[in-house]
Amino acid sequence: MPTAVEIPKEKWTGKVREVKLGATAAEGGTRQKVVTVGGESTLPFLTFEGSIPHPPAVALEVQDRYPADWSAVLRDFWGDALRDPAAWAKKAEESGADIIALKLLSAHPEGDNTDAAHAVATVKAVLGASGLPLIVYGPGQAEKDNEVLVAAAEAAKGERIALGNCEDKNYRTTVAAALAHGHLVVAKTPIDVNLSKQLNILITDMRLDAERILVDPTTGALGYGLEYTYSVMERLRLAALTGDSMTQQPMICTVGEEAWRAKESKVNTGVPAAWGDWSKRSGNWEAITASTLIQAGADIVVLRHPDSVKLVKKTIASLMAQ
């Protein structure tokens, strides 16, 4: 007796917007490569009922000051490149990253409190050292964010970079800078569907095209709130596919920052033997956080370790294979 199986397929009515990062010489920039993300018309990789036109992209994090607080596993790997953002970005490109995520942390008032001119020099050096598209983050303190992001936006005019984080407290300045110089914004909200929608509405009300917004739903690492991020992302993506316009933005997750903050990745003294080899464990911490959030709909994952980049890129290639 043949048992006919009819595969249930969803008829989605909406799709994720396509967002392009970076501009080539022909487009008014100097990037050797551009990256387009989004465009999905089904849940992650369910190509039997919709299309996934672009693979998720992998960014590597670069900072403009030596990351003394980083795990020794990371510092040993990168070596002296960590002392020079341009060298670091070059090495990141060689390590297979699709995007450079540059953090201007030295501008933090409780740190070196560097100024706009310093930010401009760093952005120019990184743009010169790598042909990849760029995301530039401020130090995370509203006033200094505004100062250095505006300067960075101007310095990178035409390059179609992304400015982050664009949050409730500083969105006006960030969006204005993106509008003035043709960039994108990373709209970050704390693990909540409605807050994410609301910020997107505020941003588009300022006339920034929705095709220039990436959303950061706030990342929880494996073991440290991953499930909250995972479910909010699934809900955002389901809302996008059912036609809720202000949820149809590609999603970016700051995986490396969170995964390497976990005790499991950061330290190896006084931890249980059942945690296993430190270097392998911390690599898995980052790769599993990334791959699980990619299953929930992440379009860009920002990582810290090149070995994770290799594994996550390999996973993405397998997920895109038909």
Add this chain to the structure above:
Amino acid sequence: MALSGLEIYKLLPKTNCKECGQPTCLAFAMKLAQKQAELSNCPYVSEESKAKLAAASAPPIRLVTVGTGERKLEVGNETVLFRHEKTFFHPPGLFIRLKDTQPLSEFEATLEQIKSYVVERVGIKMQVSGVAIENASGDPATFAQYVAAARTKTDQPLLLMASNPAAMAAGLEKAADAAPLIYAATAENWKEMAALAAKSKAPLAVRADGDLSALAALTEQIKGAGVEDLIVDPGVRDTHGSLVALTQLRRLALRSNFRPLGYPIITFPGEQAESVGEETVRAAEHIAKYAGIIVLEHFDPAIIYPLLTLRQNIYTDPQKPIQVSPGLYEVNGPKPDSPLLVTTNFSLTYFSVAGEVEGSGKPTWLLIVDSEGMSVLTGWAAGKFDAAKIAKSVQQFNVPAKVGHKKIVIPGLVAGLSGELEEELPGWEIRVGPREAIDIPAYLKTWQ
């Protein structure tokens, strides 16, 4: 699929005898639909109706038990595609595959490691679920010898892998009453395998490669032979193919209520993997997306621990974050002059903070506020961890009776609460501690 009240009503006697305690059969039907009444309360319902109602109320994915005793594994009985819709109920079992071609001593040593592996996270002990033994030698006697060795070494659930029914029979003989999972019935051997499953009262895995119709036909034949505790293997091994197959199986069971495939799923993420990394990431995919049993090729704590952590994350009830009881906790035997730290009752927060305090060796009071299971920042944003709540906890748990000073350390993430807390706790000194638990030992060293 659940029936509506009206559909149930059609199956009832419609006599309105009231013996069930409800005024009418329709009212009783409505209660049944809402699961507020039991069908057994109706003395007159026909056997035919009973069978129909039982079939309709059976879970769309069968609950299957592997193994016996304390370490038995239950999988299946899931009700949603996305965890936010309700929750995922039965975490997938992680098994490690061993072969009967390994030297016996090595086999036994690995068994011992797997059996004794335990890792604790947020107060919950996590372990490997069981061991898969593959008849790689092809020899029934060797297989029997290894199964016997495993039975004497471990009480964990076993998964017996052999395509030859004679070898499976030999293995099962050594695992009598242990309800191991038999892997696997295929189009070629299903009659013999089903007979073995029936005889040994063991669950049976059913495999048909790459064709869900063939898999459904096979489970129906086996069910017809009287074996119903089944686990399915769609036989797809690659990363994309397994995601698609597992999603389709889950949807068929839940959306289409398609009984022939309403069983837990077994996966082998390491088969056809080019590296251990690929196996690990694929296993993570199967944890998030719908596996019931995952068989790994490697036993390595650096892989197992992150995977068990992911399993715990994904299978946490979204409505009920894991919490600890609020109260004043003593760490390292504090005295009246020991430091007093305050934080939330979200279990991850509690265990991170308590772990660091304990590790520091410093006697400390830990005041745990009822933030309804929210973390420090989330609780603060939601008004569940604010100055009033902290002050209330100081009184509620009678802190002044045990702590001889009036200095309280709040988490660095909520430094902004200092002012309000000074008002709520007159005469207290509010100190701001570190933002991260990991920095607590250094902070405690300087505390005076």
